[in-house]
Amino acid sequence: MRGESVQSDYARMLLQRFLVRLLTMLVTLFGVAIVVFVVIRVAPGDPIAMMLPPGASDDDIARLRALYGLDKSIVQQFFIWLGGVLQGDFGTSISLRQDVLGLVFDRLPATLELATVALLMAIALGVTAAILGARSRGTAIEAGIDIASGATLSIPDFLWGLVLILLFGVLVPVFDISGRVSPQLDLPFVTQFYLVESILRLRFDLTWDLLKHMLMPAVALALPLAAIIAQLLKQSLKEVLDLDYVVLARVKGFSETQVILREALKNAALPTLTLVGVQFTFLIGGTVIVERLFSYEGLGNMAIDAVINRDLPLIQGIVLVFALLFVLINLAVDMMYALLNPRLRHG
Amino acid sequence: MDEARISRRPVSPRLWLAGCWLLMALLAAIFAPLIAPQDPLAQDLMLERLPPFWLDGAEPGYWLGTDSLGRDLLSRLIFGGRIAFIVAFAAATSACLLGSALGLIAGYFGGWPERIISRVVDVWMAFPPVLFAILLVAVLGTGLSSVILAIAIIDWTRFCRVIRAEAMSQARMDYVESARIAGYGRIGIMLREVLPNVLPSVVALLSLEMGIAVIVEAILSFVNLSISTDDPTWGSIIAEGRLSIHQAWWVLVFPLITLILTVLSFSQFGEALKARFDPVLR
Numbered sequence A: 001m002r003g004e005s006v007q008s009d010y011a012r013m014l015l016q017r018f019l020v021r022l023l024t025m026l027v028t029l030f031g032v033a034i035v036v037f038v039v040i041r042v043a044p045g046d047p048i049a050m051m052l053p054p055g056a057s058d059d060d061i062a063r064l065r066a067l068y069g070l071d072k073s074i075v076q077q078f079f080i081w082l083g084g085v086l087q088g089d090f091g092t093s094i095s096l097r098q099d100v101l102g103l104v105f106d107r108l109p110a111t112l113e114l115a116t117v118a119l120l121m122a123i124a125l126g127v128t129a130a131i132l133g134a135r136s137r138g139t140a141i142e143a144g145i146d147i148a149s150g151a152t153l154s155i156p157d158f159l160w161g162l163v164l165i166l167l168f169g170v171l172v173p174v175f176d177i178s179g180r181v182s183p184q185l186d187l188p189f190v191t192q193f194y195l196v197e198s199i200l201r202l203r204f205d206l207t208w209d210l211l212k213h214m215l216m217p218a219v220a221l222a223l224p225l226a227a228i229i230a231q232l233l234k235q236s237l238k239e240v241l242d243l244d245y246v247v248l249a250r251v252k253g254f255s256e257t258q259v260i261l262r263e264a265l266k267n268a269a270l271p272t273l274t275l276v277g278v279q280f281t282f283l284i285g286g287t288v289i290v291e292r293l294f295s296y297e298g299l300g301n302m303a304i305d306a307v308i309n310r311d312l313p314l315i316q317g318i319v320l321v322f323a324l325l326f327v328l329i330n331l332a333v334d335m336m337y338a339l340l341n342p343r344l345r346h347g
Numbered sequence B: 001m002d003e004a005r006i007s008r009r010p011v012s013p014r015l016w017l018a019g020c021w022l023l024m025a026l027l028a029a030i031f032a033p034l035i036a037p038q039d040p041l042a043q044d045l046m047l048e049r050l051p052p053f054w055l056d057g058a059e060p061g062y063w064l065g066t067d068s069l070g071r072d073l074l075s076r077l078i079f080g081g082r083i084a085f086i087v088a089f090a091a092a093t094s095a096c097l098l099g100s101a102l103g104l105i106a107g108y109f110g111g112w113p114e115r116i117i118s119r120v121v122d123v124w125m126a127f128p129p130v131l132f133a134i135l136l137v138a139v140l141g142t143g144l145s146s147v148i149l150a151i152a153i154i155d156w157t158r159f160c161r162v163i164r165a166e167a168m169s170q171a172r173m174d175y176v177e178s179a180r181i182a183g184y185g186r187i188g189i190m191l192r193e194v195l196p197n198v199l200p201s202v203v204a205l206l207s208l209e210m211g212i213a214v215i216v217e218a219i220l221s222f223v224n225l226s227i228s229t230d231d232p233t234w235g236s237i238i239a240e241g242r243l244s245i246h247q248a249w250w251v252l253v254f255p256l257i258t259l260i261l262t263v264l265s266f267s268q269f270g271e272a273l274k275a276r277f278d279p280v281l282r
Helices: A002-042 A047-051 A058-067 A074-086 A100-135 A140-154 A157-171 A194-200 A204-240 A244-251 A256-293 A299-308 A312-340 B003-008 B013-030 B073-109 B111-125 B129-140 B144-171 B174-181 B186-222 B234-243 B250-277
Strands: none
Touching: A002 A074, A002 A312, A002 B111, A002 B129, A100 A140, A100 A194, A100 A204, A100 A256, A100 A299, A100 A312, A140 A204, A140 B250, A157 A204, A157 A256, A157 B186, A157 B234, A157 B250, A194 A204, A204 A256, A244 A256, A256 A299, A256 A312, A256 B129, A256 B186, A299 A312, A299 B129, A312 B129, B013 B073, B013 B250, B073 B111, B073 B144, B073 B186, B073 B234, B073 B250, B111 B144, B129 B144, B129 B186, B144 B186, B174 B186, B186 B234, B186 B250, B234 B250
């Protein structure tokens, strides 16, 4: 009986937490919308002038201004714009003359695949280094891991990308450093999730080609995050390894690696998990310049083109989608933390 | 405070190296016109893509080689350092002043100033920083002051978050309470008691932020959105090097090494300052 009431208290607490976070998220998104709107409307250079052929009459300009609501007050304009955005109407790209939402959704899968592969690599690399470091604590191996992760962490993804281009694009040209897929390949895909679809269709030749293109940008994105994971997880592992139950497991005759994998890891992982969530948004932010560096056809690369072409509707669409992604990830991490944290679970 | 003990602590070799590199790069940037062997803007198609001095075909006086327009790479790097350091100091200081002030107010006063500032920080954190920077520079127009302004507008949140948390924990300490009982006003306590205690974190972050500012400037000039003139910047040299990577690797390698050393040095400095001032580590 008592257990049940604790359970329902916990469920109520979770729901409450979820609703509060959801509300905060909406407030944040509203703030983002205001900032985007203000920044874009402050932009010098008349977007209307860029849409018309030279020599358009004043009448034409006025008609187009009215069509886009640019003749109304700034507050009215904001709500007209926001109303459109909420209905999925992000406008039409000026430079590509297509629906912004369609363009964004065409490119988003490429960025999501890249970011996910990078995240998985960062976790694999970081956790391995952390376990290795915790296993050999106090030795030269641990010191080496500390120095390597410290330096890796200080160098941002942009510079890692350039280093990788030099090493594996020029010095030992084994990986592709440009594009998402070899252009001569015939792609049977119906969605933009090329990597997922190539695996589902069992076309592993295409999977391999996609991965070969994705590897360098993904490593550039993954390295700083892997270093953070290695440092933090190693620290928590070392703390857990001195606790009684771990000592007991060791007395029972488990090897040090077994002790870490079976006993210590799951209790040491929680702080790292929260951090990985926050850092994942930084990683996604990093795709903007890394995609540019590797000419990878994702959302970030399109965003830079949009800025250079002063394609305001496209820019605002991309920024809003990124912002939505960021707050959703933060919400998910927060809820995951609440679900996994034993202290919250047991009141 | 045992000042003597602090100053007797040996300075780590890594910190020495970091300090030497930064000092050297800074001096080179300041005295660029005296040091640079060539005019960084002088084009000479007879001298295009000369390799660095140890390779065959190198030309004396062009130590690190030339780019595809025959401009001297070393001179361009030295002059590019001017932009890098100006941006580093100006942008990081502006971000620091804005972010620390807001963080101090939010952390010490709490209540509605804290709620508003935290919401604004949340909003800011929802933007991909690089995209935000590119967008701001596009809106503000290219140029040195736009780059500095854009970095300050984006990165103040780093200072704000850390200082807010520190000021919050300081505000709960006994000495703040004693100062209040002694009759000091809230703003007086904030500036005279809390600020000096959060200052070490501010200084450490400031050093890290300088490294970040150098990178952001390089990224902006890489996408051709930094300063609009022909003045060389590390990012624009890198952009040039990325294009001619198969013909002249040195045009990418040397600015890349310069950037990496500079960023590592700034972060080493930041870490060392943090360790030096951190009462737990000390």
